[in-house]
Amino acid sequence: MNQEISLVVNGTSHTVRVGDHWTLLDLLHDALDLKGTKDGCGEGVCGACTVLVNGRAVRACLTLAAYVQGAEVVTIEGLARDDELDPVQRTFLELGAVQCGYCTPGMIMMSKALLDENPNPTRDEVREALAGNLCRCSGYTKIIDAVMAVRGAD
Amino acid sequence: MRLPPFQLHRPETLQEAVSLLAQHGEEARPIAGGTAMVPMMRFGFLRPEHVVSLKGIPGLDEISESDDGLRIGALTPLYRVAGSAVVRAQWPLLARAVGSVATPAIRNSGTLGGNLSYAEAASDPAPALLALEASVLLTGPEGDRTVPITGFFQGFYEADIRPGEVLVEVSIPRIPAGARWSYLRFAARSREDKPLVNVAVVATSEGVRIGLGGVSPTAIRARRAEAVLQGPGLTPQAIDEAADAAAEECDPLSDLMGTAEYRQDMVRVWLRRALTGLQ
Numbered sequence: 001m002n003q004e005i006s007l008v009v010n011g012t013s014h015t016v017r018v019g020d021h022w023t024l025l026d027l028l029h030d031a032l033d034l035k036g037t038k039d040g041c042g043e044g045v046c047g048a049c050t051v052l053v054n055g056r057a058v059r060a061c062l063t064l065a066a067y068v069q070g071a072e073v074v075t076i077e078g079l080a081r082d083d084e085l086d087p088v089q090r091t092f093l094e095l096g097a098v099q100c101g102y103c104t105p106g107m108i109m110m111s112k113a114l115l116d117e118n119p120n121p122t123r124d125e126v127r128e129a130l131a132g133n134l135c136r137c138s139g140y141t142k143i144i145d146a147v148m149a150v151r152g153a154d
Numbered sequence: 155m156r157l158p159p160f161q162l163h164r165p166e167t168l169q170e171a172v173s174l175l176a177q178h179g180e181e182a183r184p185i186a187g188g189t190a191m192v193p194m195m196r197f198g199f200l201r202p203e204h205v206v207s208l209k210g211i212p213g214l215d216e217i218s219e220s221d222d223g224l225r226i227g228a229l230t231p232l233y234r235v236a237g238s239a240v241v242r243a244q245w246p247l248l249a250r251a252v253g254s255v256a257t258p259a260i261r262n263s264g265t266l267g268g269n270l271s272y273a274e275a276a277s278d279p280a281p282a283l284l285a286l287e288a289s290v291l292l293t294g295p296e297g298d299r300t301v302p303i304t305g306f307f308q309g310f311y312e313a314d315i316r317p318g319e320v321l322v323e324v325s326i327p328r329i330p331a332g333a334r335w336s337y338l339r340f341a342a343r344s345r346e347d348k349p350l351v352n353v354a355v356v357a358t359s360e361g362v363r364i365g366l367g368g369v370s371p372t373a374i375r376a377r378r379a380e381a382v383l384q385g386p387g388l389t390p391q392a393i394d395e396a397a398d399a400a401a402e403e404c405d406p407l408s409d410l411m412g413t414a415e416y417r418q419d420m421v422r423v424w425l426r427r428a429l430t431g432l433q
Contacts, residue, residue, distance in 0.1 A: 001161045020162035020205075023192065042155055043193035045346060050259055056233075057259040062192045064185070066162055067209060110259065131345040132257025 007068050009034070010078025018065045025049050025060035027068070028075060036076040036105050040134075047133030050106040050113075051075045057113035076105035079112065087150050088112050097146035099137035107133050111147045120151055157195050163206045168214070168293060168322065171206050176295045176318035178204040184320050185209075186229055186268035189260050208267075208320060215265075217241065223327040224248075228267025228290075228320070232279075233258070235266055245326060246433075247335040247354060251282035254339055257346050267321040270306070273313040273372060276348040280307065280373035281365030282337060285354040288326045294319030307372035333358040334432035339367075340424050342411055350411050351420040353428040357388070364396075364425065369404035369417050376400040379425065393429045397422040 001020040006013070009032060016031040028034045028051070040048030042061050049060040052074040053067075079086035085093070088111050098104050107130065114121055114129040121129070126147045135143060165171040175182050182204040185191045194200045208214065214229035219240050226235060235241055236253030255261055255269065255278045269279050270290065280303075288303045295318040303324075306314050315321065329335075334357045339349040354365040362383045364376040379400035386392040406417035 003162070019156075019159065021157040021159045023157065026156060039155075042196050044189055044256075044260055047257070047259065056262045058263050059189075059259055062188050062260075062263060064162070064188055064192070064207070066164060066207065067188070113258075128345075129258055132259055134346075 003066060005065055005069050007070065008072045010074060020066070022065040023061055024051065024053070024058075024063040024065055024068050024073070027065045028060060028073075034075055034077055038102055038105055040102070040106075045132070045134070046103070047106040047110060047130075048103055050109045050133065052109060052113060055113075055116065057110050074109075074112075076108060079108070086112070088115065088147070091146040091149040092143070095142055095146045095149060097139065097142040099135070099139045103133060103135045103137075107135070107143055111150070114147070115150060121147070123148060155196060157192065158198070158201055160195070160202055160205045163204060164210050165206065165208075166210060166212075168211055168320070171208055171211060171320060172294055172318055174204070174206045175320065178206075179317060182206055184271075186265040186271075187231065187263040189256075189264040190268060190272040190274075214267075214322065219244070221328075223325060226266055226324045226326070228270075228322050228324065229265050230267075232261040232264045232266060232269065236261065245286065245329065247282050247337050247356065248279070248286060248326065250337040251278045251352075251354060254278045254337070254349075254352075256348075266324055270303075270324070271313055271315060271321050273307050273309075273311050274348070275310070275370060275372050276350075276352070276368035277373055278339060278349065278352060278367070281352055281354040281367040283324065283326065284365030284373060284375050285335075285356045285363045286326050286329070287363065288324055290321055291323040291325065292316075292319045293322050298322075300325075304375055307374075310371040312372075329356065330358045330360075336428040336432050338424050338428050338431075340420055347411065351417060351424050353421075353424050355425075355428045355432065357432055362388070362396075362429075364400065364428075366400065366404060366421060366425070369406045369421050371405065371407075374404065376403060376425070378403045383429075388429060388432075393426055396429065397426045400425045 006015045038048035040046035044059045183202040214227040242249045336355045339352040341347040352367040367373040379396040382396040401418040406414040
């Protein structure tokens with residue numbers, strides 16, 4: 001069975017036809033050709049597919065496509081404005097918080113969700129917020145440094 | 155990896171959901187947040203032909219307080235239960251336990267009713283609701299049914315949910331004034347893991363109620379440990395004896411996270427910590 005889903009992704013309205021069994025991750029990859037959101041474990045543990053739905057961080061791999069009917073979705077592709085990186089992207093880059101890069105989109109979206117809700121988190125709050133995002137290069141220290149540095153950035 | 159195909163139904167009323175589930179029987183499964191159902195389908199543990207979404211049904215995600223206690227709609231996301239001002243003020247044990255489930259993005263999607271229906275032995279909310287003597291309301295083809303949570307978990311990933319039934323609401327009675335509580339979870343490896351052992355305690359003037367997770371095929375009440383504390387109260391010796399009794403009455407499995415014997419030892423350690431650190 002197919003269904004028609006209308007949603008806003010990174011500020012642009014789309015109407016797409018997807019299978020009943022598609023997830024939001026399938027929709028982003030295969031209906032909208034947005035490949036920045038990564039496919040990791042497929043069971044919600046690794047955090048690589050984290051995106052924002054109506055401002056809250058969710059796992060795109062666990063979210064049925066039907067659940068984003070009418071929703072506003074923000075992915076890693078939606079953060080930069082023209083040529084200007086989002087402050088979270090910029091501090092990740094400046095502080096070397098990227099190694100292989102596979103976890104980076106999820107890390108940045110989860111950090112974004114945290115900072116939108118709590119602009120001045122403590123180091124422990126950052127660690128707690130990112131507990132569900134795995135970096136198999138184990139570059140956690142610099143990732144946390146980068147999120148903490150956003151507070152001083154603009 | 156795409157999920158195996160299924161037909162998705164999006165009923166707008168509870169009655170419609172119940173009749174879809176009854177009509178398709180074994181071929182149908184309800185879905186709420188999807189944090190448990192989607193992995194179960196992706197890895198082939200469940201292969202339903204019909205999936206009935208409960209998420210669009212209005213009125214199932216409300217938290218309300220009355221003289222009797224607290225009622226939480228089954229579709230309420232975990233983050234809203236954990237963050238609710240009423241829950242945090244009046245039922246802090248529940249706020250702590252629900253706020254401990256997995257990680258923030260999972261709590262944004264996962265629901266309280268989904269967590270309980272999944273009947274995971276290492277659930278964070280289950281031991282807390284056992285110690286709080288909650289009950290659940292189910293609705294199905296034959297009407298409504300209220301089940302005390304102490305009888306709801308029946309076996310390994312098995313709850314007392316009859317064909318066509320869905321969990322609608324969780325009710326939690328008031329905690330007597332002056333009661334003390336504790337919630338502790340021990341994850342041996344990393345924060346995002348399910349607890350190896352978790353312990354919820356409510357201590358009132360009438361006695362101590364203990365919920366344990368991760369150490370039996372279902373979350374359990376540690377009745378023998380509770381009985382040990384009934385006479386003497388929370389003396390150091392009684393606490394040691396209660397910890398031993400709890401380790402005896404649980405029935406743990408061995409898995410990647412730890413052996414059965416290790417879990418029994420950890421029940422002893424973490425129940426002792428919970429009973430000596432009541433808030």
